[in-house]
Amino acid sequence: MSKTTSGALPALFLSGHERPGTADGSHPRVDESNTTPFVELDREDWSRLSASTPLPLTTQDVVRLRGMSDPMDLAEVDTVYRPLSRLLGLYVEGVEHVHAATSTFLGERATRTPFVIGVAGSVAVGKSTTARVLVEMLRRWPETPRVELVTTDGFLLPNAELQRRGLMERKGFPESYDRRSLLRFLTQVKSGAPRVEAPIYDHLTYDVVPDRTVTVSQPDVLVVEGLNVLQPARADREGTTSLAVSDFFDFSIYVDARTRDIERWYVQRFLRLRSTAFARPGSYFRRYADLDDDAAVATARDIWRRINEPNLRANIVPTRSRANLVMTKDGEHRIQRVLLRKL
Template sequence: MDSASRPQLAPHRYFTREEWASLRADTPLTLDESDLARLRSLNDPISIDEVVSIYLPLSRLLNLYVAATQRLYKATRTFLGTTDGKTPFIIGIGGSVAVGKSTTARVLRALLQRWPDTPKVELVTTDGFLYPNAVLQREGLMERKGFPDSYDLPALLAFLSDIKAGSPRVSAPLYSHLVYDIVPSERVTIDAPDILIVEGLNVLQTPRLPRDGKAVPFVSDFFDFSIYIDADEIDIHRWYVARFERLRATAFQDPSSYFHRYALIPEEEALAIAERLWSRINLVNLRENILPTRPRADLILSKGANHLIEQVALRRL
């Protein structure tokens, strides 16, 4: 559906791929094919054309938003008579497993780092705030890994609060996809960035509101801008299974991989497992927790069956 046929009262304004691409203006292309080869995730066919058509206009928009927000922060400090340090601009990126969140986050980080004023841009994923497997197993939550209740929400909120307050050297737990668990005694340190990108399945999730009106902070309360990567359920399902197949031939081959056993069984059996993981865990999480947060995003990037973004929705101010 083109932008002209959208209801005027919709909270978002919709753009076709071509309409969005025209908003690039003179934003320079600062990535090349070798950069993309390092940034793209497994089974995500992002191209230079995708960067030019989608991510350069987005980079331009974010440049304007960051500048305007920093002016607002400065005005607030003037009003309060405070001399606090800089307040980082935080971007949240959400969406289903296998939809391309990680690629989007890495490409955006690379583009934002290459702005003329070369801001300091950091990237964290909420995977680091999952409870360790030992805790999930004890609580019977291993099959709900990635669901809202599998995260240490107080730790994530404390991390974001410290970042937003401009605290130097804020640390977060380190997660390993190889061992599928938190790495004990290792941390990732974020040191006063200008921009922080936070990527994760449920970053736009809202808790149930209390009847007594007491404050219940959301993760997204700390975001200055939020992005949701969207696609049809059928396509995400196909991408998930295809990625599982690729992982069997790559990462799962490592004997230290948590999923090494899947590389040793017949393909038909492995694909049956992938289908069960999708239907019992990832599809349920998508339907119950992730997809309902889509309308809350400031920007929705909608992908077609070929993994390319076909439509952009930008929230009206």
């Protein structure tokens, strides 16, 4: 893979001597005003990069995949996720070539391991919708028919253990996860294990489901979605640095937005959940189902400002620059800017 120069798109975005989607032969505008490890493209330039790539999803697909508070539509998928799925397909192809060359060099039999994509971002920013749409898009390409999704919610410590450690109010913070189990899972996946199990999280009961797992069976692509998947490696008491979850990623995406917009989306989602998930029998949040609008808004803002915003500012936003791709939303959930790390 060739290095990029300032202002040039990565070599993996090229097809022959033309850039995908630039039928007139022009190049997307790139900000060259300062030195940066990222190529920056606005919404219009990004959307032009895959005009020749088919759009495999329908409006019905998008409605099924989007989150409750995410108004994503087919136009947004066409503008943002069609180019992204094309880019990811090229990265998958590039990694396969590197793997084959390395296997030849070592004199080993080439054994394909899953291409792992990490998707990070705040609560309520829409990263789950991003992950689901990407999975569905990539499944429709002939090169990557087997694509699976795992969320790191399943690797949260069970509520009983969080309570024992006094961490229920810090659920979603890095220390609330069974990091060792998550690293073991990813190690097995990237080692080519034929079957690897991941725990399942139930958002209704707000807890990990005992004795239930999802099995990952050597997919072409594995998408790992979670709040803190881009956290750097930690040092233990002896000062030895361990592995980071992101060490296992072949590509990573950060879904970004202004904090005040994310807070508004969080409150809107909370209000809608009163008549859906909160109202169901067995819901951990059943006590919120009968709140009036004013009380629900106050409760949602309190939870946001005590738990989610501190986690966002202290642990999530600082990892943004570690991503390969940063997608920035406006106040209407529309991607307006894309930053792509140069190779």
